[in-house]
Amino acid sequence: MSTVEVLERVGCDVDFDERQTCCGQPAFNTGYRREASDFAKRFIEIFEDAETIVSPSGSCTAMVKHFHELFPGDEEWRHRAESVAAKTHDLCGFLVNLLKVDDLGAAFSGRVTWHDACHGLRDLCLRDEPRQLLRNVKGLEFVEMTNADVCCGFGGTFSVKYPEISAGILDNKIEAIEKANVTTVVSGDSSCLMQIGGRLSRIGSKVKTMHIAEILASRET
Amino acid sequence: MHHLTSDNFDQNAREALRDPVLHGALRNLADNFVERRRIAMSSVDDWEGLRTRARAIKDETLAHLDEYLLQFVENAEKGGVKFHWARDGAEACRIVLELVKASGAEMVVKSKSMATEEIHLNDALEAAGIEPIETDLGEWIIQLAHEIPSHIVVPAIHKTKGQIADLFVEKVGIEKTGDVDVLTGTARRILRQKFAEAKVGISGVNFGVAETGTILILENEGNIRMTTGLPQKHIAVMGIEKVVPRFTDLDVFLKLLPRSGTGQRLTAYQSLITGVKKRPDDEGPDEIHVVLLDNGRSKMLSHPVTRQSLACIRCGACLNACPVYQQVGGHAYGSVYPGPIGAVITPQLMGLSKAKQLPYASSLCGACREVCPVKIDIPELLLHLRAEIADNNASNVKRKFSERLAFKLYGSMWSRAGRYNFGTKAARVMQKLVVRKGKIGKVSGFIAKLVPPLGAWTAWRDAPPIAPKTFRQQWREKLRSGNGN
Amino acid sequence: METKANISNSSAAREPIIASIRQSLAASKASDRVHAEHRPIVEYYSPSSNAARSILSHDELVGNFCANLDLLGVRFAIVRNEDEARDYLRKLIAASDIKRIAVSDSEIVSDVAAPINDVEVISSASKETLFDCELGLTSAQWGIAETGTLVLESDAERHRLTSLVPPIHLCLLKAEQIRQTLGEILELIDPRQNRTITFITGASRTSDIELTLAIGVHGPRELHVLVLAD
Numbered sequence: 001m002s003t004v005e006v007l008e009r010v011g012c013d014v015d016f017d018e019r020q021t022c023c024g025q026p027a028f029n030t031g032y033r034r035e036a037s038d039f040a041k042r043f044i045e046i047f048e049d050a051e052t053i054v055s056p057s058g059s060c061t062a063m064v065k066h067f068h069e070l071f072p073g074d075e076e077w078r079h080r081a082e083s084v085a086a087k088t089h090d091l092c093g094f095l096v097n098l099l100k101v102d103d104l105g106a107a108f109s110g111r112v113t114w115h116d117a118c119h120g121l122r123d124l125c126l127r128d129e130p131r132q133l134l135r136n137v138k139g140l141e142f143v144e145m146t147n148a149d150v151c152c153g154f155g156g157t158f159s160v161k162y163p164e165i166s167a168g169i170l171d172n173k174i175e176a177i178e179k180a181n182v183t184t185v186v187s188g189d190s191s192c193l194m195q196i197g198g199r200l201s202r203i204g205s206k207v208k209t210m211h212i213a214e215i216l217a218s219r220e221t
Numbered sequence: 222m223h224h225l226t227s228d229n230f231d232q233n234a235r236e237a238l239r240d241p242v243l244h245g246a247l248r249n250l251a252d253n254f255v256e257r258r259r260i261a262m263s264s265v266d267d268w269e270g271l272r273t274r275a276r277a278i279k280d281e282t283l284a285h286l287d288e289y290l291l292q293f294v295e296n297a298e299k300g301g302v303k304f305h306w307a308r309d310g311a312e313a314c315r316i317v318l319e320l321v322k323a324s325g326a327e328m329v330v331k332s333k334s335m336a337t338e339e340i341h342l343n344d345a346l347e348a349a350g351i352e353p354i355e356t357d358l359g360e361w362i363i364q365l366a367h368e369i370p371s372h373i374v375v376p377a378i379h380k381t382k383g384q385i386a387d388l389f390v391e392k393v394g395i396e397k398t399g400d401v402d403v404l405t406g407t408a409r410r411i412l413r414q415k416f417a418e419a420k421v422g423i424s425g426v427n428f429g430v431a432e433t434g435t436i437l438i439l440e441n442e443g444n445i446r447m448t449t450g451l452p453q454k455h456i457a458v459m460g461i462e463k464v465v466p467r468f469t470d471l472d473v474f475l476k477l478l479p480r481s482g483t484g485q486r487l488t489a490y491q492s493l494i495t496g497v498k499k500r501p502d503d504e505g506p507d508e509i510h511v512v513l514l515d516n517g518r519s520k521m522l523s524h525p526v527t528r529q530s531l532a533c534i535r536c537g538a539c540l541n542a543c544p545v546y547q548q549v550g551g552h553a554y555g556s557v558y559p560g561p562i563g564a565v566i567t568p569q570l571m572g573l574s575k576a577k578q579l580p581y582a583s584s585l586c587g588a589c590r591e592v593c594p595v596k597i598d599i600p601e602l603l604l605h606l607r608a609e610i611a612d613n614n615a616s617n618v619k620r621k622f623s624e625r626l627a628f629k630l631y632g633s634m635w636s637r638a639g640r641y642n643f644g645t646k647a648a649r650v651m652q653k654l655v656v657r658k659g660k661i662g663k664v665s666g667f668i669a670k671l672v673p674p675l676g677a678w679t680a681w682r683d684a685p686p687i688a689p690k691t692f693r694q695q696w697r698e699k700l701r702s703g704n705g706n
Numbered sequence: 707m708e709t710k711a712n713i714s715n716s717s718a719a720r721e722p723i724i725a726s727i728r729q730s731l732a733a734s735k736a737s738d739r740v741h742a743e744h745r746p747i748v749e750y751y752s753p754s755s756n757a758a759r760s761i762l763s764h765d766e767l768v769g770n771f772c773a774n775l776d777l778l779g780v781r782f783a784i785v786r787n788e789d790e791a792r793d794y795l796r797k798l799i800a801a802s803d804i805k806r807i808a809v810s811d812s813e814i815v816s817d818v819a820a821p822i823n824d825v826e827v828i829s830s831a832s833k834e835t836l837f838d839c840e841l842g843l844t845s846a847q848w849g850i851a852e853t854g855t856l857v858l859e860s861d862a863e864r865h866r867l868t869s870l871v872p873p874i875h876l877c878l879l880k881a882e883q884i885r886q887t888l889g890e891i892l893e894l895i896d897p898r899q900n901r902t903i904t905f906i907t908g909a910s911r912t913s914d915i916e917l918t919l920a921i922g923v924h925g926p927r928e929l930h931v932l933v934l935a936d
Contacts, residue, residue, distance in 0.1 A: 443925020
């Protein structure tokens with residue numbers, strides 16, 4: 001809901017199409033392209049008449065950008081996929097690059113660090129945008145942690161296929177977070193937040209995880 | 222020589238994770254690399270432009286590989302180089318063996334060559350009673366230890382100085398020491414003798430220039446200059462993809478490879494060899510033989526996604542950047558090519574069924590793609606191989622079946638919003654079995670067996686419960702209340 | 707006994723390999739077209755260093771070259787004539803207790819080495835002899851300023867092994883042979899005329915043990931460069 005609030009605050013007319021389910025990324029990433037293309041077609045059919053599509057998930061947005069790879073032999077679907085991809089955006093990218101807004105009048109008290117989710121960073125090239133947005137939040141003390149741009153170890157099914165390796169990578173991230181001495185870790189992907197938050201919770205850490213939309217939706221109390 | 226196999230990657234990885242010495246060595250590598258890379262990139266005006274050009278050169282070459290390869294051969298033959306063609310590793314080993322025997326050599330000196338590791342040349346030579354002596358320090362170390370390299374550029378990176386010292390004490394008979402210069406000096410002293418005696422030197426090739434027939438080999442130690450300059454016969458094993466069209470193309474790769482590989486602007490030595498010596502009493506070998514190796518490479522050309530595998534210049538940067546490699550090291554991959562590039566070329570060279578785990582041994586973070594000097598899109602390649610594995614029937618049918626079933630279920634449950642909502646409601650009920658104090662802690666026993674991912678996840682992490690109100694419910698409430706803020 | 711017949715059979719695989727390459731490339735065409743829709747193809751072109759041709763002065767080139775030698779830990783000196791070069795050599799001989807020197811056949815090397823008679827000076831040293839020499843004296847044909855690199859052309863001078871085997875390498879380089887970039891040198895050298903061209907950048911080294919730098923592995927552990935500036 002925070003995403004909706006944020007979009008409305010900047011003047012967008014927000015709609016949620018209840019027919020939607022999933023972008024199909026888990027299937028695509030595990031190699032099940034037939035299933036993934038079914039999801040993609042569904043997504044395209046539901047969304048292709050929308051003016052703009054915004055997602056709070058960097059990885060889902062990236063998946064949409066990759067839809068065309070599911071139709072190598074079908075030019076029509078490929079073009080429809082490209083059209084939808086062209087108007088699909090990650091929340092941070094949408095705010096800063098399209099709407100040219102980086103201050104939403106948000107307020108949040110806390111020492112905060114940003115974790116670069118891999119898809120958002122490397123597929124969508126969003127590095128400065130979330131940092132700009134966070135730095136403009138009143139009361140927020142922004143801290144850059146070491147290796148903010150290194151993977152958290154989630155990787156979708158990787159986290160359960162190779163849980164020990166995933167945990168090892170995660171522990172490096174936790175180490176960086178603890179060194180940064182923050183109250184909150186923020187990211188643009190729920191999967192990263194689940195991975196990081198899950199470990200922080202298990203070790204009894206007081207550090208919280210939040211999605212950037214939640215921060216941006218926060219107001220002075 | 223026995224070593225771990227790609228088939229057992231998961232097991233190998235778990236063992237590697239339990240090894241604190243390895244962990245320290247890998248940490249050292251990762252930390253070192255970040256800083257070296259930063260320094261190296263800053264000494265070039267347009268790093269990104271260079272990468273783009275390098276990839277363009279490779280793409281051009283690969284798109285016309287037959288032409289450039291034949292041009293390379295023709296021009297090198299003009300200089301007296303002899304060429305041999307090998308469809309696979311076994312054929313290459315046979316050819317090298319014949320060439321060595323023809324020189325009456327019982328010992329050969331070898332410089333570092335991933336291609337010769339790939340074809341297990343040393344095993345073939347030893348089986349025929351020929352003693353191969355690795356002369357690159359890292360390769361010599363692993364030869365003494367009866368291991369395969371764990372990294373493309375620094376083969377013994379998994380070993381500490383202490384372990385290497387112990388190895389030397391045992392195999393070479395020196396006194397225990399912690400002095401790297403003494404250890405290095407030991408290698409120099411022993412291997413120097415071999416250089417003086419050897420009749421045959423075997424090397425790899427970094428680049429072959431089609432326009433001139435030149436072979437370029439880069440190094441820091443000087444053993445390649447020795448191997449290719451002292452013995453009467455020089456045998457070079459070269460993958461067919463190592464060709465570049467023009468001599469000046471080398472400028473691009475000489476800027477990228479040392480920086481990406483070791484953070485240097487240039488390695489200590491580059492040897493550009495274009496044919497055998499002109500006069501008999503000139504310096505250098507009397508004969509130069511190049512063994513061109515296919516071993517699965519030509520097949521990789523058959524799709525644009527797999528073709529880019531052949532652009533690799535073996536710099537090792539992707540290994541250094543990879544969070545998975547940093548955790549498990551090279552041996553876990555069970556291949557002489559480990560890390561991200563190894564995960565994609567090993568299945569292609571060895572066959573998917575022998576290395577079907579490797580394409581999944583990645584979180585798809587893309588750090589490798591970011592550092593690759595020739596812009597190989599390794600995540601794209603990994604996904605391509607995963608699709609091949611999922612669509613064809615690889616072995617390990619048991620796990621495949623349950624995974625297939627899971628994805629079919631996911632596909633059908635989430636294909637209709639109605640089913641999706643139902644699924645969420647059902648999950649909210651069922652989660653009561655595992656949610657305690659607002660979170661899902663460690664799940665084991667019967668439930669973990671029923672839902673393995675839950676067990677795997679919760680071994681190290683808590684899981685959040687499904688929210689009491691779904692987004693859809695909140696959305697509907699919002700609509701009903703007429704958009705109240 | 708040379709098995710010539712067997713060895714010549716090893717071009718038997720040539721046609722099958724070339725055919726396999728051609729087959730694969732042909733099979734890829736349809737996918738190439740689709741793939742290219744999203745990956746703009748960058749035109750191949752061979753880089754020329756024309757744009758980068760140094761407009762640096764002679765002094766700047768020498769300065770850059772020496773600065774980079776310094777960064778590499780290479781010992782160097784700028785000398786004005788053969789006498790000064792010989793002085794350096796004499797000091798080096800004394801400091802390192804050198805008994806045997808191998809020299810290459812370049813004129814400048816011969817001139818510098820000729821009056822030296824308190825140590826053994828060997829020209830056209832055999833391989834075995836080289837291993838017994840403590841110092842190798844050669845010149846280089848070119849220098850690359852941006853990296854402090856020496857370029858040795860095998861057909862201009864017999865120095866391939868003299869610059870490699872003895873543990874100390876002393877190299878003479880005329881200042882006017884220095885260029886700023888590697889790209890310029892690649893355009894100047896002709897690999898078809900020189901069967902072996904060697905680039906030397908610093909002393910031999912390795913980081914194979916715990917990534918700790920060790921100098922002096924198989925090649926010379928000490929490199930000295932004398933820049934002859936008139």
